[in-house]
Amino acid sequence: MPKEYLTYVRKYADLYEGERDIFIKDLxxxxxxxxxxxxxxxxxxxxxxxPGADTLWVRSEMGVLDPKPWAIKILKELPDYVKGRPxxxxxxxxxx
Amino acid sequence: xxxxxxxxxxxxxxxELVRIKKEVDWDIELGAISRRVYDQYGPCLWxxxxxxxxxxxxxINGECGTWRRVAIAMGLDANTPLREIYEEYExxxxxxxxxxxxxxxxxxxxxxxFIGEQADIYRLPAPLIHEGDGGRYIGTWDAVITKDPETxxxxxxxxxxxxxxxxxxxGWPQTTSQFAMMLNEKYVPKNQPMPVALVIGxxxxxxxxxxxxxxxxxxxxEVAGSLRGEPVDLVKCETSEIMVPANAEIIIEGExxxxxxxxxxxxxxxPGFRSGxxxxxxxFRIKAITHRNNPILSMTALGAPVDDSSIAASLTAAVGMKxxxxxxxxxxxxxxxxPEGVTHLVIVGVRTGGIEVTKKxxxxxxxxxVMVSKVIVVDKDVxxxxxxxxxxxxxxxxxxxRSIVVEHFVGKSNALTPCYDAEERRILKGAFAAFDATWPLxxxxxxxxxxxxxxxxxSQETQDKVLAKWHEYGF
Ligand SMILES: Cc1cc2nc3c(=O)[nH]c(=O)nc-3n(C[C@H](O)[C@H](O)[C@H](O)COP(=O)(O)O)c2cc1C
Ligand SMILES: [Mn+2]
Numbered sequence: 323m324p325k326e327y328l329t330y331v332r333k334y335a336d337l338y339e340g341e342r343d344i345f346i347k348d349l350x351x352x353x354x355x356x357x358x359x360x361x362x363x364x365x366x367x368x369x370x371x372x373p374g375a376d377t378l379w380v381r382s383e384m385g386v387l388d389p390k391p392w393a394i395k396i397l398k399e400l401p402d403y404v405k406g407r408p409x410x411x412x413x414x415x416x417x418x
Numbered sequence: 419x420x421x422x423x424x425x426x427x428x429x430x431x432x433x434e435l436v437r438i439k440k441e442v443d444w445d446i447e448l449g450a451i452s453r454r455v456y457d458q459y460g461p462c463l464w465x466x467x468x469x470x471x472x473x474x475x476x477x478i479n480g481e482c483g484t485w486r487r488v489a490i491a492m493g494l495d496a497n498t499p500l501r502e503i504y505e506e507y508e509x510x511x512x513x514x515x516x517x518x519x520x521x522x523x524x525x526x527x528x529x530x531x532f533i534g535e536q537a538d539i540y541r542l543p544a545p546l547i548h549e550g551d552g553g554r555y556i557g558t559w560d561a562v563i564t565k566d567p568e569t570x571x572x573x574x575x576x577x578x579x580x581x582x583x584x585x586x587x588x589g590w591p592q593t594t595s596q597f598a599m600m601l602n603e604k605y606v607p608k609n610q611p612m613p614v615a616l617v618i619g620x621x622x623x624x625x626x627x628x629x630x631x632x633x634x635x636x637x638x639x640e641v642a643g644s645l646r647g648e649p650v651d652l653v654k655c656e657t658s659e660i661m662v663p664a665n666a667e668i669i670i671e672g673e674x675x676x677x678x679x680x681x682x683x684x685x686x687x688x689p690g691f692r693s694g695x696x697x698x699x700x701x702f703r704i705k706a707i708t709h710r711n712n713p714i715l716s717m718t719a720l721g722a723p724v725d726d727s728s729i730a731a732s733l734t735a736a737v738g739m740k741x742x743x744x745x746x747x748x749x750x751x752x753x754x755x756x757p758e759g760v761t762h763l764v765i766v767g768v769r770t771g772g773i774e775v776t777k778k779x780x781x782x783x784x785x786x787x788v789m790v791s792k793v794i795v796v797d798k799d800v801x802x803x804x805x806x807x808x809x810x811x812x813x814x815x816x817x818x819x820r821s822i823v824v825e826h827f828v829g830k831s832n833a834l835t836p837c838y839d840a841e842e843r844r845i846l847k848g849a850f851a852a853f854d855a856t857w858p859l860x861x862x863x864x865x866x867x868x869x870x871x872x873x874x875x876x877s878q879e880t881q882d883k884v885l886a887k888w889h890e891y892g893f
C-alpha cells in the first residue's frame with residue numbers, strides 16, 4: 323500500500339513535476355497524523371509517471387483540496403525547518 | 419473562581435455545558451461537532467473521550483461562546499444585560515491586582531513535567547479543527563506569553579499555533595501584534611531566540627485578557643487579577659524566566675528562533691472564512707511541556723459568528739477602542755462591536771456628530787494596525803447595542819454621496835480580511851470606510867427630522883395622556 327502525504331501550495335499551478343524540496347504531512351492514521359517533515363523528492367502529476375510512488379494530496383492556500391492527487395517518491399529527508407527570519411515567506415526561501 | 423475547573427462547575431450549574439462521553443475523533447469530527455453547535459447557538463462542549471488518547475485527556479470548546487457564559491466567567495448573573503457586561507468589564511480593566519508568585523510545588527500546572535526529549539507534543543489531543551486546515555491547532559483559546567528583555571514587561575496575546583512536528587509548533591501572530599513587535603525589535607536584531615510560553619486551559623478571563631488590545635507596558639497578569647477580582651497565581655517556567663498562570667491546564671514552553679521558520683496555516687479564521695495567510699509566520703521550538711493531571715485542552719473551533727472569538731473580541735476590542743477614542747478627545751457615548759461583524763464593523767456613538775467628528779474617528783482607527791474595515795458613527799440618541807437602532811440610523815441618515823469617508827493605505831491592513839486579494843494581503847494594503855450616520859452640525863435645529871417613535875415624535879402631554887388610558891384601550 324502506498325503511503326499518503328499532504329502538502330500545501332499557494333496555487334495549484336505552483337507545483338511542478340521533477341525533483342524538489344517539499345514539506346509533507348504524513349496522513350498515516352493515529353496520534354501522530356499530520357506530522358510534518360521536509361524532504362527532497364520526485365513528484366509527478368500522476369502515479370503512472372512514477373512507478374512505486376506514494377500518494378501526495380495537494381491543498382491550496384485556502385485549504386481547498388485538489389481532487390486528483392500527485393505522486394511522490396522521497397529521495398532523502400531534510401531538516402524539519404528552513405533557514406530564515408521570522409515572517410519570511412517559507413516558499414520564497416525554498417525556491418531560491 | 420480559581421481556574422477553568424471551577425468555571426466548568428459554574429457552567430454546569432447554569433446548564434451551559436454538555437459533557438460528551440462518546441468517543442470523538444480529534445481529526446475533524448470534534449471540530450465539526452463544535453462548529454455545528456456554534457451555528458445553533460448551543461452550549462459549551464466538554465469532550466471526555468478522544469480517539470487515540472487515554473481517558474482523562476479531554477477537550478473543551480466554546481467556554482465563552484455566548485454572553486451568558488462571559489457573564490458567568492466574570493462572576494455575574496448569567497442573564498446580565500450586554501450593556502452591563504461592557505460597563506463592568508470597562509471598570510475592571512482599569513484596575514490592577516498584583517499577582518501572587520507561587521512555588522512550583524504548589525502549582526497544579528507542574529503536576530506532570532516533561533523537558534527536552536521527554537516533551538512529546540503528541541501526548542495532547544490537539545484537534546484538526548476545520549477540514550482543510552494546515553495543521554492541528556493546539557493553540558486557539560490560548561494565551562501566548564513573552565517578555566521584553568530590556569524592560570521585563572510581559573505580554574499576553576491570543577494567537578493561533580499548530581503542531582508542525584515533535585520539535586516545532588508554527589504560528590502567525592500578525593506582524594502588527596505585540597508579539598511580533600517584541601520579537602522584531604528586541605530579539606531579531608540580536609539574533610537571540612525569544613523565550614515563549616503557550617498557555618492552554620487557564621481561567622477564562624486570562625484568555626479574555628489575551629484577546630484585549632492592551633498598550634505595551636501594561637502587565638496583563640495584573641489586569642487579569644482585576645478582572646477576576648483576586649490575584650492570579652503565577653509560577654516560573656521550567657526553561658525560562660517567563661511567569662505563567664499556575665492553575666492552567668497545559669503549558670508549552672519554548673523559544674522563537676530568529677533564524678528558522680516552518681510553514682503555518684492556512685486556518686479557518688476569525689472573520690468566518692479560511693481566508694488564507696500561510697507559511698509566513700514563526701517557528702516555535704518546543705523545549706518543555708507541563709500539564710495538570712487529566713489535562714483539559716481549551717479550544718475554539720472559530721469561524722462564522724457567533725463563537726468565542728467574535729464574542730471575546732466584541733467585548734475586549736470595543737472597550738479598548740472606546741478608551742482609545744476618548745484619549746483622542748472624541749466625546750463617545752458607547753462603542754459596540756457586533757459579534758456578527760467579526761471586528762470588521764464597529765458602531766460608535768458620539769455626543770456631538772458631524773462629518774468632522776467622523777473623520778476624527780476614522781483617523782483613530784487607521785493610526786496604527788488597521789484591523790477594522792468599517793465604522794458607523796451614530797448620534798447619542800441611538801443605542802449602539804440595539805442592532806435595529808443602528809441599522810435604521812445607517813440606512814437613513816448616512817448620505818451615500820457625502821457621508822462616507824474612505825482612506826487607503828499600505829503596510830498596516832488586516833491580512834485576513836476576506837475581500838482583499840492575494841497581492842493586497844501580502845503587502846498589507848487595505849482601505850477603511852467611515853459612515854457618518856449623524857445629523858450635519860450646520861442644520862438648523864428645527865430642520866432636523868424628528869424620529870417617529872412614541873417617545874420622540876409625540877409631546878410629553880400626548881404620551882402621558884395615552885399612557886394614562888393605556889389599559890382602557892383593551893390590550
Ligand atoms: C480565538 C482567537 C484567535 C486569535 N488568533 C490570532 C492570531 O493567530 N494572530 C493574531 O495576530 N491575532 C489573533 N487574535 C487576535 C489577538 O488575540 C488580539 O489582537 C490581541 O490583542 C493580541 O494581543 P496583543 O495586543 O498583545 O498583540 C485572535 C483572537 C482570538 C479571539
Ligand atoms: Mn497583549
